Amino acid sequence: MSEEATSYDASYIQVLEGLEAVRKRPGMYVGSTSERGLRHMVFEVADRAVNEVLDGRATSVDVTLTPDGGVCVNDDGPGIPIDEPGALGGSGLEALLTQMQAGAGAGSRRNVTLGFGVGPAVVNALSRRMTAEVRREGVRWVQEYARGVAAIPVTEAGTATGSGTTIAFWPDPDVFGAEEFSFDALEERFRELAFLNQGLQISLTDLRRPDDSRSVRLRFPGGARDFVAFLDGHAAMSAPMDTIAFEYEDSRMAGVMEVAFRWCSCPEERVRSFANSRPTVNGTHTVGFRNGMTAAVTVYAREQGLLTATDSDLGAERIGEGLTAVVSVKLDRPEFEGSTRGVLGNAEVHDCVERAVQDHLGRWLKEDPERAAALIDRILQGPRRD
Structure with a gap:
């Protein structure tokens, strides 16, 4: 046995914390760095919006694949709390986008888990850019991130018409390469959810190719x-x-x-x-x-x-x-x-x-x-x- 092997001690153990671990081992958090991983990124962001509808606080969820390779998830709920602190400090919005959830919880009968349950903070860490807009109590708030790090603090940006939350993200090409979202795969899962939850309405729109855009609105009262x-x-x-x-x-x-x-x-x-x-x-x-x-x-x-x-x-x-x-x-x-x-x-x-x-x-x-x-x-x- 070599001297190097026998000298193995705690100094050889690499400890990764928080979002650093997500970027180092992305497959552990979203399944893969293929299209399947991109799909789970959408689910982790849409999870909260879907449950807003199921809990009666919102009426619909709109998911849009944008021409510049991003995804925009919008709901018309009350808006994520801004001033209420998260579990580890910071605003409610910032806590949601930077603190990982426990992951894959079973959830009660009234809620659904679309992805693995790790939360939008993982998506933030694996995105070259993420933006958030909250419309709450007549005020519009915005924040922007780059690879999980806040580029600007939560900032008041004028008055708001209506209420709701819009989160947009652009996957990091250093992680996912040239992979693209599959409209058909996203539609299949969102369609399932709409069938299984009669009060849920989801729209999915693809604007990536102006000459071939498409959109579906999914709502099935017959369950x-x-x-x-x-x-x-x-x-x-x-x-x-x-x-x-x-x-x-x-x-x-x-x-x-x-x-x-x-x-x-x-x-x-x-x-x-x-x-x-x-x-x-x-x-x-x-x-x-x-x-x-x-x-x-x-x-x-x-x-x-x-x-x-x-x-x-x-x-x-x-x-x-x-x-x-x-x-x-x-x-x-x-x-x-x-x-x-x-x-x-x-x-x-x-x-x-x-x-x-x-x-x-x-x-x-x-x-x-x-x-x-x-x-x-x-x-x-x-x-x-x-």
């Missing part, structure tokens, strides 16, 4: 029912049944579920699941949904003599052919498995979702026997494969 129709697209034209949709609060799981589903003529299964508006790949809510579907269909088929005593129960895979569904739960205390938070682990959610789905589907089957018979026959025979 999960609208989401199912969107996922089905043209396949819904041949659906053998209407969409079954319900919202139900269950104190046993300290939360609320919103479920919508229907079958169509295509053979594929499309089941999308979410916990506190976060996409999930599996979990107790999805298992409960499938078990509830299986129980309702099997019980009805046996009661109507469509399955004989010697026939085995219908399996979830068989019932799922041609099924389009959205299963969303919002919990006060969500428990996720693993660091990616893609699997919901709350055990009580399984029984709550299973019982609610079985009850609602079972009721539909009994109330519309003609269409119920057609559905059961379709499941027994299998969907047509063109």
Whole structure:
């Protein structure tokens, strides 16, 4: 062993603090320095604005991709507090833009976390420039940053018309190179949020290419029912049944579920699941949904003599052919498995979702026997494969 190796001591340990650590290891905070990382930058800034709407303090969020490569996020809420100190001192605005949040908190059922939950301070550190405008109590306040460092203090800049907050940032090319924001990827996530939160209105506008600008306004009063129709697209034209949709609060799981589903003529299964508006790949809510579907269909088929005593129960895979569904739960205390938070682990959610789905589907089957018979026959025979 060399003398250099044996002399290793505390002096070799590099300690990075605050925003210095963010710039040194950006992937740890926004996932990557590719387009995916840029996308999470948008989510970290938009997170606060979206929750302003969900909490009833604002009516809409507007996100704009600007011609000079920046992103502008605007809301019409009351405006970030200016004079109230942050947790570590400084104005409320400056604290928000310079102090990292704890990161990836579970959040209550009433709030959503779009990105990793590290906050806009991380975005500030990874941007060559960030500007903030706050319109609050008739006064307009502004501040500007360069790579996370304040270029000017919070400054009063005249009177304000209306209220709200606008934060704009320009990613640092030293970190992200020539990567660009994907309009389609941003639209997909914002569309999900608008489907899952019926009071939310988000607009996304792309002004980067004047000859090819585009804009979408996302608001879906029908919630999960609208989401199912969107996922089905043209396949819904041949659906053998209407969409079954319900919202139900269950104190046993300290939360609320919103479920919508229907079958169509295509053979594929499309089941999308979410916990506190976060996409999930599996979990107790999805298992409960499938078990509830299986129980309702099997019980009805046996009661109507469509399955004989010697026939085995219908399996979830068989019932799922041609099924389009959205299963969303919002919990006060969500428990996720693993660091990616893609699997919901709350055990009580399984029984709550299973019982609610079985009850609602079972009721539909009994109330519309003609269409119920057609559905059961379709499941027994299998969907047509063109």
